Amino acid sequence: MKLNSPLRRAATVLAGALIGLGGAAVVTSPAAAHDSTVRGEAICDTATGTRIVTWTLTNDWPADATVTDLKTTPTDVEKAGEGNFVIPGKTGGRNGELVLTQKVTGGDAKEATISFASLWSTDGFTDGKNSARVDLSKPCAPAETPCVEAGQAGFHHTFGVTGNGSTATVTLNDGVKLCEGEPVTLVSYFAPKPQFAVPQYEYDHDSGTIDNEHRSVTLNVDVPDCNTQVDLFFGGEDDIISEITENGSRYGDKKLGSKNGLGGRSKGPQGWYNGGTKGCQTPAVEPLSQCDGTVTLNLSNNGKISKYAIDFTVKAGEFSKTVTVAPGKGETVTVPAGAGTITVSAEGMENVTYDWAAPEDCALPTVIVENDCDTVAITVENPEGVTPATAKITYGDKTETVTVAAGKSEKVTFKAGKATYATVEFPGLDVEPIKATLEKLDCENGGGGGTGGGDKDEPSLPVTGPVAGGIAGGAALLLIAGGVLFVIARRRKITFTA
Template sequence: MNRLSFRRAVAVAAGALLGIGGVATFAAPASAHHSELKVTAECDSATGEWVTTWTVGTVAPAGVRNYKLIQADAVSTGGENAGQFTIDGIQAGAVEGKEYPYTVGEPVVGQARLANDVTEASLTVRAEWDNKFKETEAKSTSIKFSESCDKVVTPPPATASPKATVTADCTGDVAVKLENGEEATKPASFTVTGTDGFSEKATVEPGKDKTIKVPAKNAGKITVTEEDQEEPLFDDKPAAAEGCVKPGEPSGGYLSTCDELIFEISNPADGETVTITFTPNKGEAKTLTVEPGKTGTVAFKAEEGLTVTPTGEGLDETEPIAWEKPEECDTPAPGQGGGEDEPTLPLTGAATSAIIAGAAVLLAAGVVLFLVARRRKVRFTA
């Protein structure tokens, strides 16, 4: 009968326990090293892409602080761009000169954009820690897309295309032309303000225009605004109109003939109706009204000492004008006498016609002896 000593049995038992303890000691660290992966995805409707977010983390025993990925393979399936893709922030090998760039216990997050027609995407990694322990089996995670990520086109906001043109006329009134361009996608809402409380609003449809009249008394300064514009379209005193032609000045003249004192008023076409009253020192006054573009005359019978005073609104000179007997009235024509005892005959026929014709020529030539000076000066423009 064989007997086992108690001491040997204790030794065998102790050895067994020591062996189990050894296995636990060396196996525990091996089971404590592993990677953990997670992935999520969202559709970016502005671009029509899947935005995938990948998270990688690792677990390691105490004292192991850093690790690196010795494998990081990202693959997509389905769609025109299927195949390998890159995840920003997750890569295999050293990063920025660090042999083990990632920290145990701190997740590494990366993103990748995938085409809208991708049906599945996966990431496979294998880690190595700074204690040289390597994962024997790679870890993977994947995501499937049951539908496509369609791009949603958002129409641009409706906008107006406002424009304002401010033009003064010769009277000082101002026309404010408000326009909304053909490219506009909404009506333009304008406000036109002037001095002394003038204000008017207008709405202009795309491709249309409206004109607002601002009286001269309110046109010292004009401001044009549009509700969507930060700055005024116009904010200033309107420029004065150019090329304005003001009413012309009528002119007057007079001529003494042997028989009459004749006055003539010529009024240019761009003038204003003028009225002059002629008052003689003997007899009744006469009034002459001449419209623009017309010429008028008035005559008084000649006699010694006759004077006529013209008066009227805007007339510069109102001094009396005297009749002066022309020299030719004292010279008899041949065959009509001329001796000291022979009476002279009145001038008739050719000589009289010549005098009258000469008087007409002088008037037409403008023998100006008084001027009707109106409040406005004549202005000529090209």
């Protein structure tokens, strides 16, 4: 059957229109579905006072879209891994969303913003009109943490002693807020022994206070170069025990690292130390020899670290004595003459040994020589305040030895011979022997000077005649005078000093 021409033409036009509309739909529908959006949301982290902004980017097209030209304020978003951000396509069970996180601290920022473009690599389509903002004007502050009363807070610490110093660090535990500051002190002491013993005397201290602004303190003290104790305890300068005595106060469980009590709140090593290698005394001995043979020992205990009494023991032969010298003081011990080698001992000191030696300024013995035609007399005099002197006296081939006490004298007599001198030695004294020269006498002429003429071996003839009487009178006077001179001439005295 054939249609009439008008109807046929109308049908042809309608079919062409439908085909054109269908083709247009196929071409334009993908472009209309390329779309990306973004929305934001902010929450406040009350634990830290940080606002966390979450940005959700969406992709309505089945193919993945790469994010480009990403900009955020006031901070960058967190990025996991390397490479660009990609919004997954909405297909195959994927939701077509990419979530980015932005953290904003502080209260200055009033808003957060984001802007970006999306690129679909499958067809090169770009959507560059994506942006959003989130209001941050509401305050965001950490929640108020209740404070902890004194004695309830937790701490941790370090403690050590090295060389001549000690260091400790005490720190408040995280998350703890103190209602008031907590003082802590490190103190060192002189000690009588390397183990715990009393009395102890404060040497150095350092105190600090832990509070919410200063959550950690480091303390340092010097340690004495002798036996010591060091303590780390909860308390301030007013709580320091300056002298630890037998029945006095103790820090007890206030020491950090204790099992219980205030000190048990801090975790760490024991906050106390006892040790040392020598006593806190300075014993010293000064021996001085005396001229009388005694030895004076000056015992002292006045050094920089002398905090305890010292017992000095002095021994010499049968002599023995123990003397206690208080700190900062001195004592004197006299060892009798002739006691022998002296030994002084004390804790913290090597033994001191000493032998008496004659001082250089002691008075020396004197020697007096008297001789006449019959005898030679040697007298040794020893002064007061000196040791007994032993004198070895030699005249000719004869030798005598005498000991002369202090303030005394001893006399030795020899028969006169041809020797013209005597020698006196002092074996116990550091002096040269004395050579004592005798007075020269004319003993063959009665101790005088000669016969008045002629040969001395030939006596003069007596004088006779008228003048004999006058001569005899003069001779009588001369005889008397000569007798006096003879007595004087027979006893000549010379003194020598050793």
